[in-house]
Amino acid sequence: MPAAGIVLCGGMSSRMGRPKALLPWQGRTVLEVVIDVLRSVADEVVAVTSGEFELPAVDAHVIQDREPRLGPLGGIRDGLAVVGSDLAFVASTDAPFLSASFVKAMLGFGGAAACEFDGHVQTLCAVYDRRYCEVADALIREKRMRPLFLLEGSGYRRVLPDEVPAADSIRGFNTPKEYLAALRATDGPAILEFLGHAGQQARLSRIEVQAGTLGEILRSAEPELFASADGEIPKQYLVSLNARAFVRNASMPVGPGDHIIVMDSAVGG
Amino acid sequence: MLHGYHGCYLRFDLTTGRGTRVPIPDAVLRRYIGGVGLASWILHREAPVGVDPLAPEAPLVFCFSPLVGTPLTTSAKFAVVAKSPLTGLLCDALSSSHFAIEGKRSGFDALVFTGRCAQPCVWIAGELVPTDLWGSTPAQTESALSQHGRVASIGVAGENGVLFATISNDGRHAGRGGLGTVMGAKKLKAIVVRGTQRPTLADPGAVTRRARDLSRRAQGPATAKYRELGTAGNLLAFSRLGTLPTRNFRGERLEGVERLAAENLQPVRQERRKSCASCNIGCEHLYRVGQGASVRVEYENLFALGPLCGISNPEDVLEASRLCDEFGLDTVSAGGTIAFAMECAERGYLADAPCFGDAAGLLALLADIAHQRGVGKLLSLGSRRAAQVIGRGSLDFAPQVKGLEIPGYEPRTLQTMALGLAVSTRGADHNRSGAYELDFSDRVDRLHGDERAARLAIEPEARAALMDSLILCKFLRHAVDDLFEESADMLREVVGWDVDAAELRATAGRITNLKKAFNIREGWEPPDDTLPRRLLEEPIAEGAGRGARLTRQRLERMVRSYNLARGWTAEGYLRTEAIRDLGDDLPTSAQNP
Numbered sequence: 001m002p003a004a005g006i007v008l009c010g011g012m013s014s015r016m017g018r019p020k021a022l023l024p025w026q027g028r029t030v031l032e033v034v035i036d037v038l039r040s041v042a043d044e045v046v047a048v049t050s051g052e053f054e055l056p057a058v059d060a061h062v063i064q065d066r067e068p069r070l071g072p073l074g075g076i077r078d079g080l081a082v083v084g085s086d087l088a089f090v091a092s093t094d095a096p097f098l099s100a101s102f103v104k105a106m107l108g109f110g111g112a113a114a115c116e117f118d119g120h121v122q123t124l125c126a127v128y129d130r131r132y133c134e135v136a137d138a139l140i141r142e143k144r145m146r147p148l149f150l151l152e153g154s155g156y157r158r159v160l161p162d163e164v165p166a167a168d169s170i171r172g173f174n175t176p177k178e179y180l181a182a183l184r185a186t187d188g189p190a191i192l193e194f195l196g197h198a199g200q201q202a203r204l205s206r207i208e209v210q211a212g213t214l215g216e217i218l219r220s221a222e223p224e225l226f227a228s229a230d231g232e233i234p235k236q237y238l239v240s241l242n243a244r245a246f247v248r249n250a251s252m253p254v255g256p257g258d259h260i261i262v263m264d265s266a267v268g269g
Numbered sequence: 270m271l272h273g274y275h276g277c278y279l280r281f282d283l284t285t286g287r288g289t290r291v292p293i294p295d296a297v298l299r300r301y302i303g304g305v306g307l308a309s310w311i312l313h314r315e316a317p318v319g320v321d322p323l324a325p326e327a328p329l330v331f332c333f334s335p336l337v338g339t340p341l342t343t344s345a346k347f348a349v350v351a352k353s354p355l356t357g358l359l360c361d362a363l364s365s366s367h368f369a370i371e372g373k374r375s376g377f378d379a380l381v382f383t384g385r386c387a388q389p390c391v392w393i394a395g396e397l398v399p400t401d402l403w404g405s406t407p408a409q410t411e412s413a414l415s416q417h418g419r420v421a422s423i424g425v426a427g428e429n430g431v432l433f434a435t436i437s438n439d440g441r442h443a444g445r446g447g448l449g450t451v452m453g454a455k456k457l458k459a460i461v462v463r464g465t466q467r468p469t470l471a472d473p474g475a476v477t478r479r480a481r482d483l484s485r486r487a488q489g490p491a492t493a494k495y496r497e498l499g500t501a502g503n504l505l506a507f508s509r510l511g512t513l514p515t516r517n518f519r520g521e522r523l524e525g526v527e528r529l530a531a532e533n534l535q536p537v538r539q540e541r542r543k544s545c546a547s548c549n550i551g552c553e554h555l556y557r558v559g560q561g562a563s564v565r566v567e568y569e570n571l572f573a574l575g576p577l578c579g580i581s582n583p584e585d586v587l588e589a590s591r592l593c594d595e596f597g598l599d600t601v602s603a604g605g606t607i608a609f610a611m612e613c614a615e616r617g618y619l620a621d622a623p624c625f626g627d628a629a630g631l632l633a634l635l636a637d638i639a640h641q642r643g644v645g646k647l648l649s650l651g652s653r654r655a656a657q658v659i660g661r662g663s664l665d666f667a668p669q670v671k672g673l674e675i676p677g678y679e680p681r682t683l684q685t686m687a688l689g690l691a692v693s694t695r696g697a698d699h700n701r702s703g704a705y706e707l708d709f710s711d712r713v714d715r716l717h718g719d720e721r722a723a724r725l726a727i728e729p730e731a732r733a734a735l736m737d738s739l740i741l742c743k744f745l746r747h748a749v750d751d752l753f754e755e756s757a758d759m760l761r762e763v764v765g766w767d768v769d770a771a772e773l774r775a776t777a778g779r780i781t782n783l784k785k786a787f788n789i790r791e792g793w794e795p796p797d798d799t800l801p802r803r804l805l806e807e808p809i810a811e812g813a814g815r816g817a818r819l820t821r822q823r824l825e826r827m828v829r830s831y832n833l834a835r836g837w838t839a840e841g842y843l844r845t846e847a848i849r850d851l852g853d854d855l856p857t858s859a860q861n862p
Contacts, residue, residue, distance in 0.1 A: 261510065
């Protein structure tokens with residue numbers, strides 16, 4: 001049966017302090033990871049964004065919220081409005097552990113479905129039925145903004161964890177602490193590389209490191225150079241994460257697959 | 270009489286062999302300081318409107334500054350300014366070391382050459398002397414003339430009219446925009462300066478104390494990169510970050526690029542390290558090449574003659590760089606033009622040009638360009654004009670802005686710099702716009718340029734305009750807490766002006782306005798502030814920057830935002846008050862159309 005995937009990536013991530021969609025995860029962003037999982041199962045993938053930050057180039061149809069600040073229900077409605085399949089697995093962007101087998105099993109119920117996990121119905125890793133779009137519109141008009149109301153309005157199936165594989169793969173994170181814990185729970189090293197003049201100063205030019213905050217990792221690898229890397233990275237160095245953003249915040253969590261590049265801050269000619 | 274200045278420039282007519290002392294009003298010195306600022310003012314006055322850059326009437330300005338000759342570290346610099354034969358717009362280039370100090374002692378704040386010699390000549394401290402040095406390398410010329418003073422000269426590229434020829438002194442170059450071509454068109458092989466006239470200082474004790482403090486900071490961590498590894502230390506980091514352009518900006522991976530990394534080359538190649546006169550940073554790294562030769566290595570040489578041409582063998586890239594020095598060729602334009610030719614060859618648009626990765630072809634082509642042989646004659650015009658001749662849509666991938674080849678900063682992954690490259694008055698340029706510093710920070714999203722980043726790009730431009738006019742080396746910029754405050758202190762102590770940081774900010778803006786006014790006068794139009802179509806339509810294909818994309822609409826939004834933030838019209842023209850602020854002693858043709 002044809003199915004779609006919808007990723008909600010427009011949240012304000014206020015507790016995280018920065019867009020969760022763009023958090024690094026194994027050398028990519030969590031958004032890219034979730035899109036890849038959905039792409040492996042669904043016929044089409046839509047990413048719904050708020051437009052308040054730019055997304056990386058992703059393998060999905062990117063749309064913007066029709067109305068701002070409606071929360072996840074608005075994103076679900078807007079995503080359902082553009083997909084071509086009746087059923088769509090909707091995932092929040094902070095679900096990098098999401099298992100394709102779980103998504104496939106949930107879609108296999110043939111209708112709206114959500115799994116109960118940790119005592120709650122997980123509405124942001126659930127299957128929605130496009131034919132109930134008008135219900136979403138009505139809920140928004142009535143300011144009843146919980147996605148659970150939409151599931152209830154479409155007669156969803158409440159799935160127990162032991163009915164599907166890898167139900168725990170839907171766990172996410174909302175705070176830097178939870179994000180760091182998630183990184184620490186993931187196997188594999190990050191790469192720490194010192195280049196240019198920073199490479200001349202460092203004892204090793206390229207090493208494997210375990211998950212931690214940037215400050216922890218740098219202090220552990222080069223205690224003499226980064227003894228003061230508590231709040232911010234010392235200003236004579238520039239630190240890039242996965243060849244994208246430059247990071248000054250030493251409490252930035254870094255995990256498996258990430259590539260930390262340390263270079264001199266005197267860049268260019 | 271002001272301290273720190275002679276208060277005049279020398280206008281020397283090479284056609285008649287006569288020089289004239291031209292006073293410079295104090296108000297002009299205060300408005301434009303020296304270096305690039307003052308030279309741009311002189312060019313604006315001396316150049317006839319619409320002059321052919323290679324005509325006898327076109328002036329060539331060598332300009333010193335109030336700080337030259339003081340003990341302030343890195344101050345031994347001078348500016349060369351002319352209308353560029355490559356861009357048709359104002360070109361300002363800097364060089365440094367003993368020529369600057371000796372030139373200032375000549376008793377003039379600037380030397381302006383107009384006219385054309387009847388035969389190849391050298392100018393020795395006011396005397397025009399026929400020479401048989403035509404055909405010599407800059408090093409040979411300098412050696413032959415050093416008994417008379419400090420020498421700036423051109424190589425065969427400048428003699429033969431290659432549009433991106435340099436002026437060389439003390440082993441360094443005023444490199445970009447074809448200033449050596451202007452000198453060659455005047456049949457002027459070399460300029461030799463000497464003198465004994467040293468301007469007084471307003472507060473010598475304070476200057477000495479400041480010099481000592483500045484030298485101490487210039488030995489600190491803020492300049493360690495330049496001292497220890499040089500700008501070549503950029504290459505590997507740029508490659509890892511997806512900001513190293515490869516194969517004519519096709520955005521491809523280049524296998525073996527690590528071989529060119531300074532981290533790997535320095536231990537086996539470095540012969541010695543040198544400093545310019547009056548500098549204690551010591552950024553010049555000389556590497557061994559071939560049998561007993563050495564070459565000064567910078568990131569731009571390595572990038573342009575290496576990855577941009579698909580070449581990663583260090584011996585070939587260093588030899589190409591040495592040849593550019595010997596011929597007097599701008600390495601960035603040489604590499605950019607040859608990379609363009611390589612792509613044309615691969616597409617079947619250009620016969621007799623090498624393909625990417627053909628190092629022997631690159632070395633042969635450099636000689637052919639310098640000597641105007643075969644396909645080298647076409648390529649001696651630079652990539653824009655060559656593309657106009659070749660046609661077939663090749664202008665879309667000619668790596669240039671306003672005719673000047675793009676330096677080693679990938680615009681699609683450094684999008685604030687993309688703006689800087691597009692709007693710079695001398696064409697694609699990394700020395701007048703330091704917008705890349707924003708991209709290499711947590712202040713902007715370098716993969717998604719926006720209007721805010723465009724507004725921020727003005728600040729590094731302002732710092733560059735001030736440093737290029739004082740003149741101080743930009744490698745000092747990280748060693749100074751507040752450049753404008755500290756520069757005001759320097760000018761108070763050297764010149765005696767009661768100047769403050771706010772005035773110098775206004776001065777920096779005025780200098781940029783003046784250069785813009787010259788360009789408007791000479792035919793600049795708003796559509797010139799853009800990038801080649803390739804960079805606006807093709808995403809990066811491979812490597813760390815894969816998928817990065819810059820659209821025309823995004824760049825246009827940034828340019829518009831930048832123009833408005835500068836106080837210009839949205840299209841980039843100066844407003845009336847900005848024109849008035851340039852001074853009433855400029856030709857009225859500074860007006861917008």
